[in-house]
Each structure stands twice: as C-alpha cells, then as structure tokens.
Amino acid sequence: MTEVAWIGAALAAARPQAVAALLRYFRDLDVAEEAFQEACLRALKSWPVNGPPRDPAAWLIFVGRNSALDEMRRRNKHETLPDDDVIPDAEHNEAALVERLDSSAYHDDVLRLLFVCCQPDLPATQQIAVALRIVSGLSVQEIARAFLVSEAAMAQRITRAKRAMAQSAVAFETPGPVERAERLTTVAAMIYLLFNEGYSASGGEAHVRVPLCEEAIRLGRLLLRLFPSESEIMGLTALMLLQHARAAARLDANGNIVLLDDQDRRLWNHALIAEGLVLVEKAQRLAIPGSYQMQAAIAAVHARAARPQDTDWAQIDQIYGVLEILQPSPVVTLNRAVAVSKVRGPAAALQMLEPLADALAGYFHYFGVKGALLKDLGRAAEARVAFNQAIALARTPAEAAHIRMNLDRLST
C-alpha cells in the first residue's frame, strides 16, 4: 500500500467529525470546509514525515481551526472572531484536545452537519448531493458520475444547495432530546434516500451507483456508533445491509431485474446479511417499533430463507400489518398484498388492491402486481391490460423488460 492511500483513507474517515467540529467553532460551512482542506494539505506534508497522529480527527480539527483563525486575522483584523469560550487558545496541545473531544458532545456535531444538508426546501436529490460533497467528501466529479449528470450541472446544483443552507438558521446549541430525535429522523430519511439512489439503479448504471449504497451504509454505521441505542438507526442500517447484500443477484448478465424468488441466493453477500440480522435482533430487544426496523425485519425473513419456498410469508404478512399501522400508505398495503397472495392466494390479494386503484394510478409496481395476480387467477386478458399499463409507467428499461417477459409468458 502506498502512503498516500493510507492517508487518503484516514482523511476520509476523519472528515465527518472534523468538518462537523469546525462547523461548530466557526458557524460557517465554507470556513469549516476551507479549514478542513487546509488541515488536509498540512497532513499530507506532516504525516509521512512524523508518522500518523493517534487521533487523526483531533489533529485535523486542531490544525484546521488554528489555520483558519490565522487566515481570518490576516484577512481582516476587524472581523469578529467566534467567542473565546468556544475556541481554546492555540497553546492547547493535541492530547488536551483529544480529551476535550471525548468529553464534548461531538456526536451532536456530526448529526448537526448531516442535518444542515437536509434543507426541507431542497429537492431530495440536492440534499443527497450536498451531503456527499460535504459529509462524505466525494468530489463533484464522483457525485456527478453517480447521478449520471454532467459535472457542470452537479457543481451548479451543489452551489445552489449550499446557498440555501447558508441562509437557513441552524441551532448550534446542544440539542435537547426532542430536537435530537427530530434531527435523527430527518437525517435517517436522507441516508435512506441516498441508499435508494444507488439501489434503484439498473443495468449499466448499477455499477457506477454502488458507491452510493456503500456510502449510505457507512453513514448509517457512523450514526449508530454515535447513537448506539437508537433502534431506528439500527433498523435503517440493517435494512440497507440486507438489501445491499442482494446486489450481485439483482440483475442478470443483460442488466435485467431478477426478482427475489428467482435470484441465485449463493450470490448474496452472507457477511452483510449476518451483520444485518444481528442489528435487527438488537433493535427488537429495545421494543420501540419503527418503520425502518419493520422493513429490515421483512428483509431479514427473506434473508433467512435458504430457498424461496422456505420464506415465511405469514410472518411477512404480519410485519406488514404492523407497518401499515406505523406508516399507513398505499404502497405498504400493495406490498402486503404480495405477502397475502402467498399465504391466502391471489384472489384475497387482488381484493386488497381494489381500494388502492386511485392512489396508485401512476405507480408502476401496482400494475405489475395486479397483472401477476390476474395471471395467477387465469384472467389473461385483464392481466395483459395491467401489464401494458405497467410498461407505460416503467421508469427504467429494466423494469419495462421485466414486464414484457411476463407478457410473453402470458401468450404462450
């Protein structure tokens, strides 16, 4: 391994905590990012010579803060500096700072940094893009590649998002329990959106978007290390691990979607599954049900089945029942209908679909499921109509191709 590779990993790993702490000191994202950049440059010079510091994050915060303060003093002697009580004087050595980091509520720093990326006025894709830039430190080029847009367009999006963030008021005080819980909920939703950006990719896009899934999992684990008793963060991380574990089996050689029942389960990543299952169990012990935990529990039932026919559909039906109470939505009911079709047959499931017709009139999966149920009931003509509606609503060529395959089976 080269030295630069090692330092690169260390800087990437320290980034969320370091930028978050610098944001708290300077209360300005641009200043915090610049300070971090400067600290990274100095690390590249210093670490190969002096060896790695014991706590890279603490080193970067300390050096970044001092260099930014020097820069401020140079640039404008009249500029108001942050209060002295939040900036220990430059006499502090690294050891003192490490102690300070341990005792301070730095987990709230990281949460705040993630939270400022979740501006409610910004479209979800912009929230994700800006989080990838600021929290994960991905380059604009990397983010543009993952989102399949030009670098210029992505740079513009991120600039716009940062402008919106700069204008919004963020509380820098340590949040109370209620506010902390709200922030966690918002941030968890953003992380799951990020995961889904990567997960819903298909065909040729799939391999370039895997990093989005991996980054989302990294952020999930990061949050869980900071908030070890949050059952929904356990659930979210478990859900992402269990879904990502199936990545290699989800698409065939032509980039077509392979449904769960048809996947080669030997291709599943069993290390990720094992980790996900432990987290599901950990979360269940706390007995505070939440929607990520329920979704993870469903993914866990699938993961435990060695063969598709071993799937405990009755249990899945039951968990969807809880999810319908926690988070009532037509999509949840649609998914439950699939489980019901396995337990009580396609007629019972089709009955559940009827009241959803209006709400899901523009939803690809609704017509895909409806077509499959009608096909199972031997109502081929109606199935064909539903499948054609699904094709019209498909978002990716892979989705359309999958339905066409069903149509072909119908005519033979």
Add this chain to the structure above:
Amino acid sequence: MLYCMLCYNLESEIEAWTREKEAAVMAKREAVVDKLAAEGRLGPVGRLMPTTTAMTVRASREPLVLDGPFAETKEQLLGFYLVDCKSLQEALEVGRSLVGDTGALEVRPLATFYPGIGLQ
C-alpha cells in the same frame, strides 16, 4: 506459551479503505498466518463484526445489558470466550451467566472465523 494477538485500529478508517487496500492488508497478514499454520503453531483466528453490532453486559446487582461496545478506558482486557450461539439473545444469556461481581463482557459476533491448526 500461547500468545494472543489482539487487533486494534480506527474502525471508521478501515471502512474507508478501498478494496485494493483491504486486499493488500489481508494478503500481508495471510502470508504470516499461512507460515504459522504450516508450522502447526496457529490457533483460532477471527475477525469481529463492526462495533455497531456489539452489546455489553456489565456486572451489577442484576447484570446490565447495554447497547454498544465496551467503551470504558479504566478497565483492561483480560480474556475472551468463543461461544456458538443461535441468536444474540442466546449470546447475551451466556454473557449474563459469565459476568462476575465486577467488570464487563462485550458480546460481539464474528464476521469470519478460522479454527486454526496444530495447537494442543
């Protein structure tokens, strides 16, 4: 004399490693491990799952079960058990039965396990 080699590192940094870097580190270690195995000197080798999967059983009047890894700095690592458990629940029961009047046990699943060769 049997010696235990315990691995410490920054977890967030390991997670940021590229696949090439991970492969390079493991290859270097495997070369050492293969030699030890060939000499019949290698006992069990395991890689732990991330600390996010860990729980801690702390001694108290009734053993306390806490989320997260062992996080104190005043106590020292003194030993370990490797137990086959069907579930986390079962592992925690073993942990409860093992914990003494003081101290704590971290309960954490293994990601990979190699039983070793040659030790008596």
